Structure formats: C-alpha cells, structure tokens
Amino acid sequence: MIETVDDVQALLEAGDYVAERRLATVVFLALRLERPLFLEGEAGVGKTEVAAVLARQLGRRLVRLQCYEGLDVASALYEWDYPRQMMEIRLAEAAGQPDREHLAADVFDERFLIRRPLLQALTEDPAGPPVLLIDELDRTDAPFEAFLLEVLSDFQVSIPELGTIRAERPPIVVITSNRTREIHDAVKRRCLYHWVDYPDLHRELAIVHRRVPQLMDRLGRQVVAFVQALRERDLYKVPGVAETIDWSRALTALDTLSLDPDIVRDTLGAVLKYQEDLERMDLQEIEALIARVNAELGP
Structure with missing residues (x-):
C-alpha cells in the first residue's frame, strides 16, 4: 500500500532505485492523483528506470512506447491485421459468397485487431492498471503530441469499426524527454513535472553500489x-x-583495484x-583528473 511519500521512497529503493525526496514526492502525487508523470532531463540520469521500477515493484505490466521521428497513430495505437483479414475474406468467398455487410462486420472484429502500446495500456489487466512508459517524447512531432493530448485527457480512444474504448481505471503514465526540443505546454499541463538532474557524489555512489554490489x-x-x-x-x-554503472561493471570484470592512467585510457569508451x-x-x-580525485578522496 502506498500511503505516504516515505512508502514511495522505500518502494523505489527496494527496486534498487535511489531517489531523492522531491522525485519520490512527485511520484507519490502521480499515483495518488492518477495524473501522468512527466520526467525531463539529460540522457542516462534514470528517467526511464522510474517506470520500470514502478511496474516491477507494484506487480504491474510495463507497456513501453518508444518514440521516434515519424511515429504515427497506427504504430502507437492500433492497426488491423490485413493479411489475416484477406485470408478470412477468401475463405468466406470460397465457402459461398456470404453477405458483404456480414463479412465486413466479421473481419473488423477484435480478433483481427493488433493492439499497439497505447491501446494495450487502456485494456483492463487483472493485476491492475499497467504502467505506460512513453519514452523520449521529444523525438516525435507536433501532430503526435496533439493526438497524445487527446488520449491523456480522457484515457479513451475511438476505433471507427468498434466504437469507443475507455480505460476502466487510468494507467500509471510516465512520459520522458531528453529536451532535444520543447514539448507543448498543453501536454505538460496535464502532467506532474519533474526535472531529473545528475545526482551528487554520495547519491551516485549509492546508486552504483546498488547496481554493482561487487x-x-x-x-x-x-x-x-x-x-x-x-x-x-x-x-x-x-x-x-x-x-557510471557501465564503467563500474567493466572495471570489476577486469579485476581492477584502483584507477590508474592506463586502465582509464583503455576503458574510457564505457563512459x-x-x-x-x-x-x-x-x-x-x-593523469590530472586521477590526481585530483585521489586528493579529494584522501588516503
């Protein structure tokens, strides 16, 4: 049960995500108010992992929509399985030319519907509303943002052949952006916003030890x-x-005990x-950076 901000912080830490208090607070509010959570920040600071940890720790299904330039409604919402529909039509014709209206109703049945991430997230799940991760929204264009705005407003979509599909309970929505471009204010207004910054030394060290305990x-x-x-x-x-995590794993795999110029030069491609x-x-x-680091850390 999530009753307080402390519960959220403990939930995230149980999933090996070391969250600052402000992030835990906005996650708590997103869960309590059933509002989408908009996380913005540089790449690699842990925005996507928030959704993954929430899904894992809450026992919910994670539905991920990876955004890219040119993403359209068919790829994000649904499309019809045309090869199977054509096969159904040919089989029906071979069986004796059925009524066209009956055939049209038959081929535009949910059996032939391919549910893409947004429609999957609106579908009821026995475990509870899924976690919908809309990753890197800044890679899409304005028309897709306008469509997404409609979905986030009512958590429903209209399929002409089937009618309106509405989520019984809204999914837990996490939207991320690397801020390669500005997202429209109308989208942000419907979300709780948080800027995910680089952690300080102590928190980053705690994160690394969680992920690379050895x-x-x-x-x-x-x-x-x-x-x-x-x-x-x-x-x-x-x-x-x-x-940082990748480099730590690489150095551990090489049985490194301490940084020296040669090992840093050979493994810097991990960073x-x-x-x-x-x-x-x-x-x-x-060499200058290693000397600075050693001086700061002391013996």
Missing part, C-alpha cells in the same frame, strides 16, 4: 568522483549515471561515446 569501495568512490569531474568538462556528450570527447581526454588530462 565493486570495491575505494574504486567505487574513485569512479564516481572521476565521472563527476568529467561532467565539468566541455564535452560533446556528458556521461550519465548509466555510463565517453564520441571520438571527439575521447581525443580530448589524452593521457596528461587523465
């Missing part, structure tokens, strides 16, 4: 401090928490994903 404590503090220092650099793509950024981090720069 990581040595000293190495973990070095890794997190090094990545935090990288975020101060003028990079093409600043590393997120996801990269920086653009050649221009890797070229900026030459051996001298790496």
Whole structure:
C-alpha cells in the first residue's frame, strides 16, 4: 500500500532505485492523483528506470512506447491485421459468397485487431492498471503530441469499426524527454513535472553500489568522483549515471583495484561515446583528473 511519500521512497529503493525526496514526492502525487508523470532531463540520469521500477515493484505490466521521428497513430495505437483479414475474406468467398455487410462486420472484429502500446495500456489487466512508459517524447512531432493530448485527457480512444474504448481505471503514465526540443505546454499541463538532474557524489555512489554490489569501495568512490569531474568538462556528450554503472561493471570484470592512467585510457569508451570527447581526454588530462580525485578522496 502506498500511503505516504516515505512508502514511495522505500518502494523505489527496494527496486534498487535511489531517489531523492522531491522525485519520490512527485511520484507519490502521480499515483495518488492518477495524473501522468512527466520526467525531463539529460540522457542516462534514470528517467526511464522510474517506470520500470514502478511496474516491477507494484506487480504491474510495463507497456513501453518508444518514440521516434515519424511515429504515427497506427504504430502507437492500433492497426488491423490485413493479411489475416484477406485470408478470412477468401475463405468466406470460397465457402459461398456470404453477405458483404456480414463479412465486413466479421473481419473488423477484435480478433483481427493488433493492439499497439497505447491501446494495450487502456485494456483492463487483472493485476491492475499497467504502467505506460512513453519514452523520449521529444523525438516525435507536433501532430503526435496533439493526438497524445487527446488520449491523456480522457484515457479513451475511438476505433471507427468498434466504437469507443475507455480505460476502466487510468494507467500509471510516465512520459520522458531528453529536451532535444520543447514539448507543448498543453501536454505538460496535464502532467506532474519533474526535472531529473545528475545526482551528487554520495547519491551516485549509492546508486552504483546498488547496481554493482561487487565493486570495491575505494574504486567505487574513485569512479564516481572521476565521472563527476568529467561532467565539468566541455564535452560533446556528458556521461550519465548509466555510463557510471557501465564503467563500474567493466572495471570489476577486469579485476581492477584502483584507477590508474592506463586502465582509464583503455576503458574510457564505457563512459565517453564520441571520438571527439575521447581525443580530448589524452593521457596528461587523465593523469590530472586521477590526481585530483585521489586528493579529494584522501588516503
């Protein structure tokens, strides 16, 4: 039972998601008020994981709509299984040319309906309303936003051949955006908004130890401090928490005990994903960052 913000924070932590108090509060309000949750922030800071953890810890089905440029209603909502419909028509014709109206009603039956993520999220589930993750909404265009606005307003859609389908209880909706463009105010007004920022050193260290429990404590503090220092650099793509976790796993797989210039240079591709950024981090720069990290952490 989710009765307080503390319950939400405990729920997320049980799913290995270390959430700050403000995030836990807005998640609690989204659940209590049955409002969509709009999470915005840089890539790799844990926006998508909020939906995954909620679904897992609440025992709900996770329905994910991955957004992309050119996403249309058919791909997001529903489409008809035309090959099966044509087969049904041919079988009916071979059986004796049935009435056209009867045949039309037969082929536009739910048996031939392909439910895409939005329609799946409006369908009743025995476990309770599913968690609908609309991931990276900023990759779509304005017409899709307008359609999504209609769905979020009433949690219902109209299918001409079947009528109106309405959710008995609204799904738990989590919308994410990397802010590559601004989302229309009308969408944001229907949501509870939260900006997910990079965590501070202590919270990021807690996250890394949750995800990579076998990581040595000293190495973990070095890794997190090094990545935090990288975020101060003028990079093409600043590393997120996801990269910190990936790097920690890579170093653990190599049985690394402590950061040194050679191991950092050899594994930095787990943190920086653009050649221009890797070229900026030459051996001298790496040595300077390691020295800074060690000085900050002490013996």
